[in-house]
Amino acid sequence: MNKGILKFKDGKEFMGVLFGAPVSSPVIAEAVFNTGTPGYQEILTDPSYKGQIVILTSPMIGNYGIIDISDNESSDIKATALVVKKLYRGKIAPGRISLDAFLKKHSITGFEEADTRAMTIHIRKHGAMNAVIFTEEMRKDAEKLLSSYPSTSQIDLIKTVAVKESVINPATSSAREKARKEAEMNIAVIDYGIKESILDNLYKRNARLSVFNKEAGSKEILEAKPDLVFLSNGPGDPESLGRSIETIKDLIGKVPLCGICLGHQLITLALGAKTYKMKFGHHGANQPVKDVFTGRTFVTSQNHIFATDENTLPSGVSVWMRNANDSSVEALISPALKIKSVQFHPEGAPGPLDGEWIFDEFLELAK
Incomplete structure (x- = not known):
């Protein structure tokens, strides 16, 4: 021992x-x-x-x-x-x-x-x-x-967990390859440390993916002619990703945008709003979330310590969902800008699958 x-x-x-x-x-x-x-x-x-x-x-x-x-x-x-x-x-x-x-x-x-x-x-x-x-x-x-x-804000955690080079139509498993061949939509994924289960959820909805690293500029991304840009989850402080924030700013209004977790936080910052570090965050598979428009409540898996400061959101951007425990922002929506983003993990992995419908909501942006 x-x-x-x-x-x-x-x-x-x-x-x-x-x-x-x-x-x-x-x-x-x-x-x-x-x-x-x-x-x-x-x-x-x-x-x-x-x-x-x-x-x-x-x-x-x-x-x-x-x-x-x-x-x-x-x-x-x-x-x-x-x-x-x-x-x-x-x-x-x-x-x-x-x-x-x-x-x-x-x-x-x-x-x-x-x-x-x-x-x-x-x-x-x-x-x-x-x-x-x-x-x-x-x-x-x-x-x-x-x-x-140093604190996590001072460490580049993404460089060891995300793609180093952007990949157009990356090689995939046989199941993903079948989905890619039947693709109905081109999605540009900016990878900050994406989970395999998120990729699976995009592929099974017949999407063709192009994966870009965090240094990719808007011109490079738009050259792939995406129907939708997806910003992934990942570790660290969103404010440390200045280049990505500028890229997202330039993409707003030019192509539909969606994001999960860190991706949601980066959209917040690109919109000109602010994020803040929570005391201990949300880490677990039992976080209740409420849709403020429909009243629908469901259980989600979460892993984050940064959150959106709703008092800094610009006009035209609304809080879509809230955490039922502490009322913190769990999702944003802007129909005019074609933006939807969520702080939680709709794919679960681990955790409930109650939120998988969010992926369908994301893809609706491109239609």
Whole structure:
């Protein structure tokens, strides 16, 4: 049993046991909590968790192991580390591997036998902040690193999770290839760390995709003659993406725009409005959202710590949906500008599929 320590930037410490990949040096990132129970494989491989230590609030994690690569939201684990109350170490179904083995395979450290309830309460009370995982022998180095480590706003997290070169009609799986051949619409995707399940939802609606990196300009994107521009999810602070914001500004009014999560925040900024960092954000698969026009309420999966400041929205842009818990902005709409964007994840993965109809709403913009 290899004992470890998790220390928050404000000095609060928690003792635990290390699992997964061995800790050879302090492991540091912003700590957030997620209230989901199943779906840890999708959470770990979600590019939006790049640069974060994920604390899962459920009392036991790992019960069904890791299914197969098709459930991954990207090619590998993107979270910096995983913290759980208790790691399941019993039998799992044939053909699967344990969560412990999955972390070892991807050189990711785990931290268990920890008071995750107290950690969650600490974050709720004091806000998300950097934290470091280390052994007692590393304490001096860990505390030095913790005192000087930058915030997520100062780190380019997208460069390691998104495409580096823009790709017109990228090579795809056989199922996606069939959808592409039957495509009824051209969609330009600006990739900030897109999830595989989002791509699947676009392909299964018979879309032909061209994928652009965050440095792409409006001229390059418009040369692909898209019917719709989709802005993906991704990690980090939207205000750090100045070039993308200028590109989106130039696209507004020239082509329909839609976005999810970070993409929604970038649309907010491109419209001239502001975003703000929430105290601890929304991370989980049980966030209720209400359509302010129809009164329809449904449950969503979410993973964000930045949000739209509705008091700064320009005329002609309306709040489409709100979070039923705290009334924060969950979606924007502008019929005149042909814009729709959502803060939540309509694809779930993990989580409910109640919001999958949002993809159909996006595609309606181009008709």
